[in-house]
Amino acid sequence: xxxxxxxxxxxxIVNRYTLDNRVSYLNYIKNKLINISSNDCLEEKMFxxxxxxxxxxxxxxxxxxxxxxxxxxxxxxxxxxxxxxFPIATKIMENNTQNNYEVSLMDHITNDIIINKISKHFxxxxxxxxxxxxxxxxxxxxxxVNEIANGDLTTLLNNHIxxxxxxxxxxxxxxxxxxxxxxxxYLNHIHND
Numbered sequence: 001x002x003x004x005x006x007x008x009x010x011x012x013i014v015n016r017y018t019l020d021n022r023v024s025y026l027n028y029i030k031n032k033l034i035n036i037s038s039n040d041c042l043e044e045k046m047f048x049x050x051x052x053x054x055x056x057x058x059x060x061x062x063x064x065x066x067x068x069x070x071x072x073x074x075x076x077x078x079x080x081x082x083x084x085x086f087p088i089a090t091k092i093m094e095n096n097t098q099n100n101y102e103v104s105l106m107d108h109i110t111n112d113i114i115i116n117k118i119s120k121h122f123x124x125x126x127x128x129x130x131x132x133x134x135x136x137x138x139x140x141x142x143x144x145v146n147e148i149a150n151g152d153l154t155t156l157l158n159n160h161i162x163x164x165x166x167x168x169x170x171x172x173x174x175x176x177x178x179x180x181x182x183x184x185x186y187l188n189h190i191h192n193d
Contacts (some may be wrong), residue, residue: 019120041131092140121179159168
């Protein structure tokens with residue numbers, strides 16, 4: 001295998017989700033979002049046959065993923081003219097105390113835990129906005145652009161290859177406990193859901 005192939009395999013496939021790579025991508029995406037202000041609003045936009053949204057034609061909320069949550073909707077998201085394949089999602093929520101607190105926690109986790117490389121066990125928040133225009137027709141005015149995992153615990157546990165490998169199962173279990181412990185110890189919070 002040539003040097004270029006080894007480098008690409010090492011940095012783009014095997015080591016893709018290292019904390020260093022994720023923080024580098026955070027800085028890259030923040031630079032792409034420099035023209036998005038904290039009070040920008042969503043605009044409706046079509047993506048093929050899917051109804052979605054955009055923010056200044058820079059952040060595109062292309063398709064709803066998952067089911068509607070009790071506190072928001074999540075969209076698969078792309079950032080215009082960005083390179084890379086870390087998955088991004090945007091959560092749109094009602095502007096209320098609970099949702100503002102969630103965004104505040106995500107901001108704290110990103111800036112104080114992830115960037116300082118204390119833990120890799122949390123998703124990164126790239127940007128948040130709160131649309132406060134009086135003429136804005138939707139109740140979902142709080143917008144949070146996040147990194148998303150490539151799957152969730154349910155997806156992993158429904159994979160027969162993973163379920164038949166004790167080492168992977170123990171790894172999942174330990175990482176889950178590390179995440180909960182870090183959340184409890186560094187943020188002094190209990191994860192209730």
